[in-house]
Amino acid sequence: MTATAVRETEPAQRQPAAPAAQGSPLARGRKRLFWPFIAPALVLYVVFYILPTLATAWISLNKWAGAGPMEFAGLDNYRRLLLDPVFQGSFANTLTILFAVGGATFALSFLLTMILRDMAGRKAVRAIIFFPNIISGIVLSILWGFLFQAEGVVNQALRAFGMDDPPNWLGTENLFSVIMIGLVWVQTGFFTTILMAAVDRIPKDLYEVCDLEGANAWQRFRHVTLPLMWDVVGVCAVLWSISAIKIFEFIYAFAGAAGQLPPTKVWNTALYAYAEAFASGVPKYGSAAATGMVMLALVGVLVVLLRRLFRRDTVQF
Secondary structure, eight states, rough: OOHHHHHSOOOOOEEEEEEEOOOOEEEEEEEHHHHHHHHHHHHHHHIIIIIHHHHHHHTTTTTTOOOSSEETTTTHHHHHHHOOHHHHHHHHHHHHHIIIIIIHHHHHHHHHHHHHSSSSHHHHHHHHGGGGGGGOOOHHHHHHHHSTTOOOOHHHHHHHTTTTOOTTTSSSHHHHHHHHHHHHHHHHHHHHHHHHHHTSSSSSHHHHHHHHOOOOOHHHHIEEEEEHHHHHHHHHHHHHHHHHHHHHHHHHHHHOTTTTTOOGGGHHHHHEEEEEIISSSSHHHHHHHHHHHHHHHHHHHHHHHHHTTHHHHHHHO
């Protein structure tokens, strides 16, 4: 074959690709509508979250009584928090609520989920256990106080079972334990409802296979239920972490007298911040703001850790 023939048989040089066609009308419409739809939410987010957060961070660096000029203090407010034994106790109580109450709440929620999964009338039971979340936290705390007072239902039940001298539940030594029990009671129904909703979407065929294989309740939960609702459990863990750090009204109304703060032994960081800003002789807004920033940092760290802990590939079913 001659060189001329070879050159003629060579593929023609590739022409430059034509410019990509413009997006479809639908895509162009979406681009035009992006900012009109996102702008209102973005404005609200900036005005009601970003700006107040930045203002709180600035106040935390100052000494301020709520009126008059601020006195720049740098990190003095944060150093004061680290050295304050009341804040140390409040922070420890916050962590205790976060982990102890959270652990008990999720354990009971998982247990109720396993029990109610095949139970007749589970929708009615779900509504009953969710009921405490409908009522105001103030009302629940007052009810909890009536149950545990000296002549309350709990002590009367204990006397009926033969205990002549029941504990003083509202005494300082038992008060925080009673608060934690109350928080478990309030929160369990909420998280059980969410977990049961996740269980309801799991195909029944998987449980039928477990029954054929002779798996017990724990094995079904460990190998089927928990893996298939792992993403929902992660969401619940994040929700609990956020709510646990800012619990306020239940402790304040249950353990405090009329117009008075509870004993400092039951304070958490939210109560400490309130006391610094509104219940002290001279308001310390700088210290209260610093406490708020510590709470925000704790929430941020926990959310990041939980997201990494519960991160995994999506399970299709």
